[in-house]
Amino acid sequence: MPDRTDVCVLIPTLEEAATVGEVVSGFRNAGFEDVFVIDGGSDDDTRSIADANGARVRTQSGTGKGQAVREALEYVEKPYVLMADGDGTYCPEDADVMLEPLFDGRAEHVIGDRFADMEPGAMTRLNRVGNRLINRLFGTVHGRYLRDILSGYRAFTRDSFERFRLEADGFGIETELAAECVRHGVDTEVVPIRYLARPESSETNLRPLADGGRIVLTLYALAKTNNPIFYFGSVAAFGTLAGVSVAGFVAYRYFVVGISHEVLALLAAFLVLLSVQLLMFGFLTDVLVSVNREQTRRLEGLDDRLEGLDDRLEGLDDRLDDLED
Structure with a gap:
């Protein structure tokens, strides 16, 4: 039976000095020995804080979250990957519910549903509406409604990831992951998680309109091969x-x-x-x-x-x- 020693916790970061220490220590205290932070070239103390809290740290060679995830998987040797953001919005306590479908063999890819238990103020009304529309559009285009395709809390097998063809460099990586799961028939499960409000001392890297537009274009472009x-x-x-x-x-x-x-x-x-x-x-x-x-x-x-x-x-x-x- 697999356990947490078989899991690499992957945390892509950019200017997350205010939160990354607590995130890394949270997963370390939860029993995860391999916490891997891949940083997009932060100008603050993100890398040094992550290292001080027990993470192995690497600076990505390119830019964007999508490029960071693809590059990071080249250095992951564990059979299972638990991916979370470094902004403190995801709970290490939800790791068990994320990994259970993988360990039981029910799924190869797991998505954490933020809307199942969202803390007040965790998402603006504009972002909430945009997420709902994108999820509905994904269901229409790709024929499967996965409730929260933009969630950054993911768990997947390394073998399934290696079958994917991923090209998005930015926040479109979550959309690509969901689309590739559908295209390759990867067993995917959506589980409820808690989504916390971002600490006031931490600034988001997401630009709702610009990044939302890119995500929609990515979703539409992927329809060329999926639908x-x-x-x-x-x-x-x-x-x-x-x-x-x-x-x-x-x-x-x-x-x-x-x-x-x-x-x-x-x-x-x-x-x-x-x-x-x-x-x-x-x-x-x-x-x-x-x-x-x-x-x-x-x-x-x-x-x-x-x-x-x-x-x-x-x-x-x-x-x-x-x-x-």
């Missing part, structure tokens, strides 16, 4: 609307005013035909994606069987060695 019908269909719908609008203007000018607009008429026809082609391309791509997922699942199942066969052969070799002795 091609939605991705190409939305473009086709916009093109059809534009084409019909131009055609309506041309018809009005011709029948009411008596002036023809041949070039605009050609443009309207082009937009409608292009939209139809995009929709057809979306359906074809969706078929290819479905076939690819099925083949990937079969290959992964075959790989698991081969690993089991290797284990049996090793056990047989050991028995033969014992008999020879």
Whole structure:
């Protein structure tokens, strides 16, 4: 049975001197020996405070939370990773509920639901509304409602993480993780956690409008491989609307005013035909994606069987060695 010695607590930080010491010591006191802080080049005492409280510390080579997480996993040797922010908003006491689905084998990726028990003032009304909209949009685009895809409190197996193709450098990393879980069919579980208000002495690195916009764009871009019908269909719908609008203007000018607009008429026809082609391309791509997922699942199942066969052969070799002795 796995335990906390098999877990690396990963904490990405940037200018978190006011809170990182308490966060690190909280996880250390909870029995986690491997607490890894990867810092984005803070100008304050974040790194020295984390080190003084027992964390191993590394400065990331690039910028952004997404890049930090990808780089950090290159230095993680434990089979399980518990990821939390360094701002003191997540409770080390919730580690058990986060890790239980992994240890029991029920899931490979766990998301902490902040909305299950949110402290008053922990999230502004704007952020709360934005989170709700993004979660609903994710459910529509990717076909699975995960309640809180932007949560920074995650637990996952290193093996599942290595199957992901992650490219986001900033706060879009949480959206990418959720989308990759859906795309690869990774067993994902959402568990209730407590979400605390950020201490007044600590300033947030999140810019609601700018980062929210990037997250929405990331979510939409990921639909190209996860839900091609939605991705190409939305473009086709916009093109059809534009084409019909131009055609309506041309018809009005011709029948009411008596002036023809041949070039605009050609443009309207082009937009409608292009939209139809995009929709057809979306359906074809969706078929290819479905076939690819099925083949990937079969290959992964075959790989698991081969690993089991290797284990049996090793056990047989050991028995033969014992008999020879």
